[in-house]
Amino acid sequence: MERTRRALAEFLGTGLLVTAVVGSGIMAARLSPGNIGLQLLENSIATAFALAVLIIVFGPISGAHFNPVVSLADWWLGRRDRSGLPTSDLAVYIGAQLLGATAGCVLANLMFDVPAVTFSATERTGAPLWLGEVVATGGLVLLVFALARTHRASIAPAAVGAYIGAAYWFTSSTSFANPAVTVGRAFTDTFAGIAPASVPGFVVAQLFGLAVGVTALLALYPNAGETGDVPAAPVATAGTGRDA
Template sequence: MSLPRRLFAEFLGTAALVMVVIGSGLMGQQLSGDLGVVILINQISTVLGLGVLVALLIPVSGAHINPAVTMVMTLRRHVSVGEGLGYIMVQFTGGIAGAVGAQAMFDLPLVEFSDNQRLSTGTFLGEIISTAGLIAVIVTAVAQSKATWLPLLVPAWIGAGFFATSSTSFANPSVTLGRMFTDSFTGIAPESVLGFIAAQVLGALLGWFLVSVFYPERFRSQQPAGQSPPTTGPAHTVKEGS
């Protein structure tokens, strides 16, 4: 795939993911006043949508749809710095577009800044843990030649994080930014966004470090089966992310 096609895939994938996250939250609020039911609706929809997106986009762009994943893939030299920056730009843009699309579907103002203050010591730690786990799952699966499991493993980890972490496992800077533009159950106040993204960056680096500690030689040298060395560019970096 050419770089423009891969960038467009990352844009669409991220936009679709954010639209699923916000849209299912809005639908949950309409269907029930029970917060537990709303969270469950949001979780199931996010898990299913994420699994479909990862499965379909792996052969196209690698299905990063997450700047934290792209950052680690760049550090691992599976994509060049320039290409990684391109991925991250379209992922953030896609996150905003997905939020606007979700708002439009429910006849709400296209942009509503959230007042949902989410940042605390506990949620900061929760985001570090959830993002570290996500990165560890992705890199470990590829190194163990189980990249075809990622459409199951990635949503399974995120789905578990909904209830296992205090932050409900955003684990994705572009999703975090997009959720700033909806004043709904899934929203996050602008004041909390930078803290969440900082935690996600720290978590991604921690996950990368932990995997490198446990499997230093294997992870340093292994490429996904049947693929070219990373110097050939990100067209050969599929099976790497969520």
């Protein structure tokens, strides 16, 4: 029963995150046609605030991972002393996140009267964007687990929201940093979409970012794996592609 409750929290949290990303992207494109910079600003602000709220709501239940990368890091760092995500829950979390991301994208599409599912035609590929994803994901992992290691989980909503809002602007990829949300966003041909063919490259880059973030964490906080106080955080932003 407890596992089901945590899985539901991950499903709803990831779904609502994607709804915020995709929905605010559609709204931004409609309110500010032709002004990509303003669209990105509107999208980033909405996503940062939504993310902070979702962490507050679902954090006490599941840790508010909303992101396979965060779940994998939690499991890996806590595997020796069993302080992190149990192995038996890892697949449950990731499955719930993937399903939630897809459902959240469909919900956003329906709210704005666009087809429930239309695969994106927006190609996002190339070494600069992949490097941006490594940076964005590595920074996210380092932030989340540094907060856990130093027992500052209470500031995670503000800190993670601020990081994602900033990462929209300082990474070439506009900081997807989340395999589940990357997959979910392939189902909308709107401002936040990513072409299905571009998804594998982003996911691989995010996994590299996971390795970078965990390596940096262990170098800076050698005992990081000894804490079970994971504030958690997701992420995936919308963005505009190569020229963002």
